[in-house]
Amino acid sequence: MKIAATIAEARTLIAALREERRGSEQGNAVGFVPTMGYLHEGHASLLRRSRAESGISVLSIFVNPIQFGPGEDLDRYPRSEKADLELAEREGVDVVFLPSVDEMYPQERKTTVTVTGVTERLCGASRPGHFDGVATVVSKLFHIVKPDKAFFGAKDAQQVAVLQKMVIDLNMDVEIVPCPIIREEDGLALSSRNVYLSSEQRREALVLSRSLREAAERIQSGESVSPRRIVEDVTRAIQASPLAVIDYVEMLAFPDLVPLDEEHGLSDLRDSGGSLILAVAVKFGTTRLIDNVIMKLKEAALHV
Template structure:
């Protein structure tokens, strides 16, 4: 596995592979890798000639009171996991490489960035769209892989790719979960043993929403209320939102249909966790 830290070298190597007719699969991450990330790398390995992963904790997607400074990092462990997962090239730029000056050029994806996470984290998706656009431009992948846990992020990136006519296929893979259903996340490492137990309530609440849908409940308010009730009955959880939306435009739905999505954001102690479930 080759480790690259500069844009010039990464761009040169990607260009060389493309000139040889090789297909590039790309998995962007912020590091502290878990099985969810590795599943993306595994799929990329199956579908491409060259697999590129990136590890970059992007400062422009963090708000001033968020966890940029304490975001978990494990460079050596991440490198070993990437190599074991069949990654050919690991791009690990420093902030000064990606943003040599204070950023003044951004990508804004309107309509789907201002709701849900965007309403509570102003500027977050502007930072996400900007860094992903930069990485796509540097690496020039044929395919890029993302996890469904960050569903709104996936919608933003797909909309950006379409709007800017970027020549990359965006693949969204299912959320990888712990045995008790908790969605795998680098931020799970913040949780104490008790908080970790409490966090499993998120999947239990989503599963109750799915059960009600399967027995015929189609009223969005009723489903939201059932999910919210389970969350609020658990001491140690505070709820930021429980929303039911269409999966393409993230617009609120009054009646739940196939493919409708329920998204939740909660706080367990100091840790903010998100998850979702799609009614199929």
Template structure:
């Protein structure tokens, strides 16, 4: 496995692979990798000849009051996980390598970013879309892999690829959970032991929502209301949102008539956790 720190090093290697007729998979990450990331890399390895994993803590998707400075980092552990999962190349650039000093170009989407996380993190998806677009261009990937835990991100990137006619297939992969149900997240390391237990209320709310929908409940308000009530009973939990939206447009829905995304963001102490489920019908 190779480690590249510059855009040109990645492009040079990928051009060689393309000359050989090999397919390339991309797994974009912000580092501090866990089993969720590992599952994406293994899926990419199974479906492509070579896999590029980017380990880049992207500053443009963090607001000044967010956790860029404190976000966990362990590049040595990340490289071991990537190598063990079968990646061919890890791209680990500095921000100055990704963004020129006078850079003024962004990918700014509207319709699918204004709900859910976009409400409380208004600059987030502009940063995500811009860096993912750049990583897709740099890696010349045939396929790019994203986890369903960040379901709005997955929907946003699929729409970006469609709208811009990009030559890459976006592959969504299932949420990977701890044995007790908590969705795997690099931010779980922020949680104290008491907060870690309290965080289980998110996956419990997911199960409740799935049960109600499976039993025939069609009202978005009834489903999200029951989930919110369950979460609110946890003293350490503070709800950012619990919402049901169209899985295609990320627009709020009142009743289930087509595939929907039921998503939540909840503060456990100071840590913001997300979880969701998709009902395809």
């Protein structure tokens, strides 16, 4: 495994691997997993998917300052470089791109990538400017790494939708590959921020996956229920936790992230084979957690 601290080093290493593996059995396609580090089993699952589908596997670790808003947890965002590199080595990563802030933003930034439409709701509404920061840094990383496929976890489903839209609109030659949410045995979605939770908050946070699962089972059973009623029931279940402070509970069409019509939304989606997302963001103390379920109704399949 090679480690690149600069853009020039990353480009050189990846280009050399592409040439070396040209015509080899595993091929020279590049799979890419962009992260902010503090890696866990969710990230490891992305790296395994990248290794399975690509001849060259690249990981980036960069805590991107421009996607954090005022008062957010940039300074206290968990970091674990040694453990991250050990995990990357175990998962067969070929190149780790580990740049500094100065390397990624060496001068005053005059360019921002903004994706509209899919950024106005969910986390985009409560974290203004967040997805500008995400789209800008991922665009930069794509230009540096030049991957054939990039792998992202579905826990950040809005991020997936934003990046898919960016890639289509800007004709980027990369496939965005969404990967399933990885959960603890008790259902809590893995997140680098889980480390902030007290033991009591950790127990209370299980209400997120539990309420989402129960709502999804009702929808998939064909029960005649409106999106508004589902949102109200999930909200009520989460509010029963004394430690939970809700940012949002929303049900939207996916990946366009538009509200569902109260009269015909679910039936229309089921008839057309469309997908919906039921997504939540909730604070426990100072720790903000997100979770979701994505359902393709015609197939009656639940994706979490």
